[in-house]
Amino acid sequence: MKYPVAPFHIAIPVHNLEECRAFYRDVLDCPEGRSSDHWVDFNLFGHQLVIHYKEKTTNEDLYTNAVDGKNVPVPHYGVVLPWETFQTFSEELKQKGVKFVIEPYVRFKGERGEQATMFFLDPAGNALEFKAFKDIDQLFAK
Numbered sequence: 001m002k003y004p005v006a007p008f009h010i011a012i013p014v015h016n017l018e019e020c021r022a023f024y025r026d027v028l029d030c031p032e033g034r035s036s037d038h039w040v041d042f043n044l045f046g047h048q049l050v051i052h053y054k055e056k057t058t059n060e061d062l063y064t065n066a067v068d069g070k071n072v073p074v075p076h077y078g079v080v081l082p083w084e085t086f087q088t089f090s091e092e093l094k095q096k097g098v099k100f101v102i103e104p105y106v107r108f109k110g111e112r113g114e115q116a117t118m119f120f121l122d123p124a125g126n127a128l129e130f131k132a133f134k135d136i137d138q139l140f141a142k
Helices: 016-029 083-095
Strands: 007-012 034-037 039-044 047-053 063-067 069-073 080-082 099-106 115-121 127-133
Touching: 007 016, 007 069, 016 039, 016 047, 016 099, 034 115, 069 099, 069 115, 069 127, 080 083, 083 127
Parallel strands: 007 047, 080 127
Antiparallel strands: 034 039, 039 047, 063 069, 099 115, 115 127
């Protein structure tokens, strides 16, 4: 079944609202929307991301799954970008000194489902993945 692409909404916990606000606004260049003293809305490539203040807990371990010999953080979220946007965005992140959990690279090169991907963390330790497909029709290819 095909669905029209619609903006998603995701809310994530952060233990330092101002540090994360600066990261999403200044590093990822997300326009800021509504806010209060406990949450901030952002436009993340046309999607609604909300950071909510939550006191840091003692169990903030990063869980991973092995994929392509790399430790992929779980859970994670992100956006599928157009190929050219991914290339530009990943270069901008490098120039801004973002430390990658998994550096930008291409998976399944020359195969079905070929995609560029990268992983990094926000200041609260939330894992983000951005990816791109040369052929967007391969997004759900088996």
